[in-house]
Amino acid sequence: MWLTSFTMPNTVERSRKRCCIEFLCCTLLLLFFIPIRIKNLDEEEIQFQNYIATYNKSYNLSEYGERLKAFKHSLENIRQLNLNKTSNTAxxxxxxxxxxxxxxxxxxxxxxxxxxxxxxxxxxxxxxxxxxxxxxxxxxxxxxxxxxxxxxxxxxxxxxxxxxxxxxxxxxxxxxxxxxxxxxxxxxxxxxxxxxxxxxxxxxxxxxxxxxxxxxxxxxxxxxxxxxxxxxxxxxxxxxxxxxxxxxxxxxxxxxxxxxxxxxxxxxxxxxxxxxxxxxxxxxxxxxxxxxxxxxxxxxxxxxxxxxxxxxxxxxxxxxxxxxxxxxxxxxxxxxxxxxxxxxxxxxxxxxxxxxxxx
The missing domain is CATH 3.90.70.10 (Cysteine proteinases)
Known part of the structure; x- marks a missing residue:
């Protein structure tokens, strides 16, 4: 009984250390990898991410690429429509x-x-x-x-x-x-x-x-x-x-x-x-x-x-x-x-x- 009661805390301590290490790794992933991914987005895809949030849109994985392509096409159309506009135009x-x-x-x-x-x-x-x-x-x-x-x-x-x-x-x-x-x-x-x-x-x-x-x-x-x-x-x-x-x-x-x-x-x-x-x-x-x-x-x-x-x-x-x-x-x-x-x-x-x- 004396040996068992003495070794259990070591097991618990090792488990706690492992959890702390895993938590630290996850935190580093969040702080390091995700910002890198965002930095790699081009300006139009960043606009698309904001667009999704604004209009509460949701797409599956295959739809995302098609909707992004259509959105980029729309941005070019919008640019053309706004050329030479004045305060009175649409x-x-x-x-x-x-x-x-x-x-x-x-x-x-x-x-x-x-x-x-x-x-x-x-x-x-x-x-x-x-x-x-x-x-x-x-x-x-x-x-x-x-x-x-x-x-x-x-x-x-x-x-x-x-x-x-x-x-x-x-x-x-x-x-x-x-x-x-x-x-x-x-x-x-x-x-x-x-x-x-x-x-x-x-x-x-x-x-x-x-x-x-x-x-x-x-x-x-x-x-x-x-x-x-x-x-x-x-x-x-x-x-x-x-x-x-x-x-x-x-x-x-x-x-x-x-x-x-x-x-x-x-x-x-x-x-x-x-x-x-x-x-x-x-x-x-x-x-x-x-x-x-x-x-x-x-x-x-x-x-x-x-x-x-x-x-x-x-x-x-x-x-x-x-x-x-x-x-x-x-x-x-x-x-x-x-x-x-x-x-x-x-x-x-x-x-x-x-x-x-x-x-």
Missing amino acids: KYGPTKYSDMLPQEFHELKLLPDVSNQLQRILLPQYFNLNSDEDSSERIKQSVSRSIPEKVDWREKNVVTKVKSQQSCSACWAFAAVGMIESVNAIGSGKLQSLSVQNIIDCAPFDGCDGGNVCALLSWMKRSKFVISKESDYPLTLRNGKCRKMSTEGVHIHDFICKDFVGAEEQILYFLAVNGPVAVAINALSWQHYIGGTIQFHCDGNPSKLNHAVEIVGYDLTKDVPHYIVKNSWGEDFGDNGYLYVAIGKNMCGLAYEVAVAII
Whole structure:
């Protein structure tokens, strides 16, 4: 017993020394090897590490290399977009989409067939022509009427909050429903959030795979479709079976869908008199937008239209007069979900297909 009780402390002491040595080695590894690895990162990969932390991204080992490659490509695009910029032009930088190549971004967020849809919906059978001509009388009066220098319907509490379409390519539904929400609120004095999902599921188009604002308004008018409240028909962001709802909701009385290229004063008139409008647009260069007014780097060719947005106002008092554009990519994109696009240049092709809802 005496020998056993005497040797045990030696064993314990040796174990403690071994633990101390292992702990010291681990500490040295942390202090020595990790800083060397960080020093070996190039500047762009350091930016990528910061980007991952900022946007709470996570990738597996194989994804990391591909996302880093895409991010470096984005940094070069951002550099080009920011060349020769002034204080009035748009600003570009890393966004939540900057770990994608442009084609990936196009496939995830944009519509591939808007230009072809535009040609189809301009065919007469998509419109009630007599009614459209009656509504167009309002356009003819616009030239002789003065409009305010600034209109921002958000300040009147008739614009619902920015939503996120995520990977559901139903921008057309978000833009149309947002416009109808606002025009209805202007007329009724009551702002209510309407169901985008109701449109995705029930309109005779491709739901999360595509659609068109003008064709939607035409169908809604002909069918006397009533949009349900969002609380009754919540957003799921996937194609679903149309559920019949009660007649409580909102329907449109009429609509206008026209090409205002070279006549953007008409867009301003409708924004001032009737409320927000919805437009088809080319948003490919928006991947890295972080603020300011877009007046360059945004192709206005009608063959490049790939997105739909709601315009909720304008400001003619600025050095670069601009539209106030409500997007559907969430409040964490752009200026709290909004962008600003220069007036009078058909910038991004926004004047090719302008939709106006009349409630």
